[in-house]
Amino acid sequence: MAADRTASAPATLTQATGATRGTVGESTPRPDGTLKVTGEFAYSSDLWHEDMLWGFTLRSPYAHAAIRSVDTAEALALPGVYAVMTHDDLPAGTHYGLEIHDQPVLAKDRVRFHGEPVAIVAADHPETARRAAARIAVEYEELPLVVDEATATAPDAPLLHPGRRDHHASHVPHPNIVHRQPIRRGDVAAARARADVVVRRDYEVGMQDQAFLGPESGLAVPAEDGGVDLYIATQWLHVDRDQLAPVLGLPADKVRLTLSGVGGAFGAREDLSMQAHACLLALRTGRPVKIVYNRYESFFGHVHRHPAKLTYEHGATRDGTLLYVQCRIVLDGGAYASSSPAVVGNAASLSIGPYVVGNVDVEAIALYSNNPPCGAMRGFGAVQACFAYEAQMDAVAAELGLDPVEFRQRNAMSQGATMPTGQLVDSPAPVAELLRRVKALPMPPERDWEAAGGPVDVRALPGGLSNTTHGEAVVRGVGYAVGIKNVGFSEGFDDYSTARIRLEVIGGEPVALVHTAMAEVGQGGVTVHTQIARTELGVDRVTLHPADTRVGSAGSTSASRQTYMTGGAVKHACEAVRAEVLRRGRERFGASHPAWAEPERLRLEDGKVVTDGGEVIGDLAGILGDEAIDLEREFRHRPTEPFDLRTGQGFGHVQYSFCAHRAVVEVDTELGLVKVVELAAAQDVGKAINPLSVVGQIHGGSTQGLGLAVMEEIVVSRDGARVRNPSFTDYLIPTILDTPAMPVEVLELADDNAPYGLRGVGEAPTLSSTPAVVAAIRAATGRPLKRVPVRPEHLTGG
């Protein structure tokens, strides 16, 4: 039965049991797991404070309009309303942004996208706040729309941000282009002349939403020192603080953030949403202010994945060697920059995929437009490219009459390869092996809906319980794809994480307290940090301090970087604490045993100091006594450098991660309905710190990619640039009946540059999942399918 085929971890993994100590490499259960599935976990939307007010945001109904006037008198007159604020009421800074400060806290004289915040209200009840917002009279005058590259760069195109002075302004070909990154290597023209086969096609990727389950929410509490305490679901506490302080007109130390329960992020919490609004209202009213978006508002409250138009040309010789790739990637960044420049850098530098290609001519740009702002989402520019280059790999293989996996393997990169950016891939890159593994897995049984011999089990068929087919017109297809994703912040960014470790004896037992500002958004850092501390300090009891800005920055929970970076910081700080333990031990007990003089021979284990020969020479309780060790350390990955603005050459990325998928689908070719039967993955993770979580990440990323392949898209009207489906009724994400069995093969080939040899895991599976599913649908239907998500009418021609 289909319902029994739940996604499961492979049996070869260590399963979490009560006997697990929870050290590095063991499957360790999440402390928040049971609470979350039973509904008891406290999310940021559950925050409550005595005397708190409720904030509400008035948003623009137009995608592009001049604001002629705003009248708040009617709203202020409503009983229960404590404050109404517009752009004119802002006390200090008026704009914010992750890289370019181009986004108004509240729109001034112009709105640039449907849903842009125009005014905020605080009232004693959410309903009162909502009604008050409806009484604010805003006079708009609609302006011409910029909706795509043609309208953005037309001779009379309205400029989204006239007078740009940001650091990309001087090198872009048009002020409505946020950033442009070319990459040039070799000689494409010469290679084209030698090619036996040339395939040139256009592709399109729709606007995907992160669709996290916990909407934007937080609570701002004004403090007696004139500052504010913000309890918030976010991805990076310190970058929120650094954007908030200038807007609030406060020094950074008076803006204190504490992480609240986060219901998923996937990039959508990298930009500010309600943070500044809640703080402004709290400081204005002197009362705690809570803001919670509902699902509708959430679709306007965060950035989405950049929709993209891509043109690719691949040339190959008859024997299956890729000679050149030429491509152009146009990302729509929407009204504000957000992280568009970095997304452009990723899309460009990863545009060829995990292949060796000597001749490359790439151009990636992001547009300013009146569409919804787009920014970070799991995969970050690499997803869009992967859909196109993997479709191309299949198309070229078909032209050559080669097996698509074999063609990929012939051109696959491996350790020692050179990226189109000139960067040497200096750690394992087992691309061909990952493909081999997914291909070698047994195929799921055919016509499984007939398996029981009884009546047809529609749950195993396209359409599921909707009962659209009992097997008629159902055709199976199989597709493969592989992708490459960078890990960590790139292009010269000073990327670091901080960890503070306190080791002390409590009740006769050594206890470690791990304090970082890492945002736990579901990725599993809460187990990883305790596992690392247990391993490095040899203690059983490890406590996590709540994440806040009282410790140094942990950087963002994004770019698959937290296990590497904040995990690395925890390791680094634990090593410093261990060194201090051994120093104190040597000071007090050095005379008792000669090994104290050789700390490199000593390790901490089960609360004891143990020699490499296994001899116990001291214990933590005795060494520490009443004195705690409390140390804070920063950890940096190796430095990177920006890509050259003309050639794209440069050591831009810290680390690469690779995942391959095989998708098996069944398509009702008459109705155009798809059932993904199985989605197998193989990924190199360097070292699985928590194998259970690693598989969970691969399952989650694969499913998110499946969603983009067959259903997930924010539909924006072309005539008004309005979002047409801001709800979970019409923005569909996969249900359990859409989620197939997902066998996972985990490779652990160490990257010597990384802590424990690990490789960031979270994003790579999101890349190759989409093209694998679409390749399988192509195989089943014979249709070219150049756009995702694939809709039923694309498969029926209707």
Added chain:
Amino acid sequence: MDFLRPAGWEEALAAKAEHPTAVPIAGGTDVMVEINFDHRRPEYLLDLTRVAELAEWEATDRTVRLGAGVPYTRIIEELRTELPGLALAAHTVGSPQIRNRGTVGGNLGAASPAGDAHPALLAAGAEVEVASVRGTRRIPVEEFFTGVKRHVLEPDELIRAVHIRRADGPQQFSKVGTRNAMVIAVCAFAVALHPRTRTVRTGIGSAAPTPVRAREAEEFLGAALDEGGFWDSGAPLDPSVVRRFVELCAGACRPIDDVRGTAAYRRHAVGVMARRTLGWTWEAYREGEGRTAQCA
């Protein structure tokens, strides 16, 4: 917003008469969504969950009287034999939680062209029993819908029950959505064979401003079955008959392009569903299901 909680049916009718703007609420799966998203702010909510009789059904020889407040889950569990088409449709409604709360009365009251129950009711043959302090009337379901989310109820009337013909032959229901569960219909199709009257009835959802029957298709197929002696012979259907039936079903649609699908796709998909569901029901009939009903 005032919340009215009548303890019995007469009290409910009185409340509705006194407050004609009151919005009746049973499972709340439609009404609460509209309220939560601020699409609707009724002056009064009329909670019908304390009216016990609404959550009951009773079957006679020829019909099932389904209380307006019977949730979908109970239709699936208790009425699969009597109302197979409606049970199939009920299975496609939302999630298990929604099916535990949502009701056919609520589906009718919302009168969405995408309501999952409607095509099955149209195909089975049903009358909606509505009442007010002025009295009771029964409205054939095909006359109930007047437009997108509009119906024939007077402001003081409430839906009390639906009288649905008991199945006397095979019934089927299909719905196209863009995922495999928990989805609003892009379009839907229901067919019911009625061997006793030697008729075929259909219902189409989400492909016109209201749920509709494909009457021409029904008449064509009824005549073809009769003339060809198919009801008696149980012979396989002539492909040309099936083709014409499919054309007429697709032709009965008046679909639009919207965010869920295109008009052309909807018309196409209704045709495919018509062909398949007719095939399944006729196959079941040939295998004996309902062939004895003719003698009853």
